[in-house]
Amino acid sequence: MKSTKDVFSFFFSLAKKSRKTKIFFVLSFLPVFIAFVVKFSQIFQLSRDIEGIYIFNNMIIAFYLQFLILILALFYGSSVTSEELEGKTLTYLTTRPVSKSAIIVGKYLAYTVLIIFIVTLGVVFSFLVLNLNDLLDVSLYKILFRDVAVLALGLMCYTAFFTFVGTILKRSIMFGLIFSFGWENVIQYFPGSTQKFTIVHYLKSLLPSVSRGRFSFLLFRLEPSSTGTSVFMLFLIAAVFIVLACVLFTYKEYILKD
Template sequence: MKAAGRVAVFFFGLGRRAKRTKFFFVLGLLPVLFSLLLRLRQALAVPSRSFSGLFFYSNVVLPFYVQFFLLMLALFYGTSIILEEVEGRTMPYLLTRSLARPAVVLGKFASYAGLGLLMVNIGLFASFLILSVERAGDLSAWLTVLRDMAVLDLSLLCYLALFTFLGTFVKRSIFIGLMFCFGWENVIAYFPGLTQKLAISHYVKSLIPQPPGQGFSFLQLRLEPSPAIVAVLVLLGLTLLFLAAAGLVFSLKEYLYED
C-alpha cells in the first residue's frame, strides 16, 4: 500500500499539470457557465416556470455529468493508466523501481480518481449553489447535493476501474470505450425490463431519485430503478472486480513496444 501511495502522489502531481487535466477541468465547468447564464436571464426577464433552477439542475446539469462528463473522464484517464506508459516507452522505469505491478495500477488509479473527483465535485457543487441560492437555508437542499456528489463519485470510480481494466489488454481501447459509452450505456439503459440492468448507468440513475414536485426528470425516463442498496453494492462490486482484474492482467501480461 505504501508503494501504491507513492505512485499516487507522484502521478497526481504530474496529472495536475497536464494539458488534458486543464481541458477536462474547463469542460467540467460548462454547467457552471450555463447556470450563471440562466440566473442572468432570470434577473433580466420574467423567470420561465419550465426553466426553474431545479428543473435545469435535474435535466441539464445532472445528465451532463452522468451521461457525458463522467464517461469521458473515466475513459480517457482510465485507458491511459497503462497505455501511456507503453506508448511513451516509460514502462521499464516503473517496473525497475522494485514496485509490484498491482501497486502501479492501484497508485495511478488513485491519482487519476483524485483528479476526476475534484473536477466533478467542484463543477456539480458550484452549479447547484448558483441554481439553488435561494434555498441556502434549506437543509434538504444541502443533503440533495451531497447525495448527488456521492453518487457521481461512486459512478466515476466504477467507470474508471472498468476502463483501467480495458486499457490493460486492448490497444484501441479509446474507440471501444466510446462505443460502450455512447452505444451501450446510453441506449441499453432505456430498454424495458431486465435488459436495462445490464448497463452500469442503470444503477447510477437508480440512486438519483426524481426531485419532489418535479413533473419530469430526464434521468428517470423509462427507468425501472433497482433498490438503492442493490445499486450501491453493484457499483462497489464492479469497481473492485474491474480493479482487481486490471491488476491481475497487468501482472501477467508482457507489453511489447511497436516501432
C-alpha cells in the first residue's frame, strides 16, 4: 500500500507537468470555448434560445463520453507501461524495493485521478457557462454530479483496459483507436446482449436523461442495464483489467533496446 502511494505521488507530480497533460487540458476546454460562443450568441440574440442543459447533455454524450474520455484513457492508460519502455526508464523503477504490481497500480491511479480532474474541470466550466441563467436551480447540479460521476467511472474503466493493453502490445495506440472508435462505437448499437460487451453500454445505461437531447437517435438500440448492474460491471471490468495488467507486468520480461 505504501509502495503504491509512493509510486502514485511520483507519477502524479510528473504527469502534471508533462506536455501531454497540457495538450489534453487545452482539448478538454474546447467545450468551454464552445459554451462561451453559444452563450454569447444567445445574449446577443444571434441564435434561438435553446436550454443550456439541453446543449450540455449533448456535449456530454457527443464530446466527452464518445470522444474525450476514450482518447484520454487510451493515451494515459497505454503509457503506463509503454512510456517506460520507449523512454528506457523502466530500469529506474524495477531496481527499487517496490513490487511490479505497485508500479502498475500506482501509475494507473495517478493517471486516472489526473484525467478525471482534467475532464471534471472542463465539464464544470461548460455547465456553468451554459446554465448561467439557471445557476440557482439545484436540480441541475444533480445532473452535473451524475454526469461527472459517469465520466469518472468511464475513465476508471477505459484506463484500466488500456493499461492492460499497454502491458501486452507494443503498438497499443493503434489497437486502442480501433477498439475505441470501432468496437465501442459500433457494437453498442447491436440489439440484444451483444451491446453488453462494450463499456459504453454500461456508461450510457447510467444516463437516462440523455434521450432528451438532439443525439437521442444514437441511443435508439440501447437496451439499458440497471444502475446497480452497470456500476458493478464498470468496477468489475476495471478491477479485472488492472489485476491482469499487474500479473502480466510481473511475469513478462521487458527488454529495453540498447
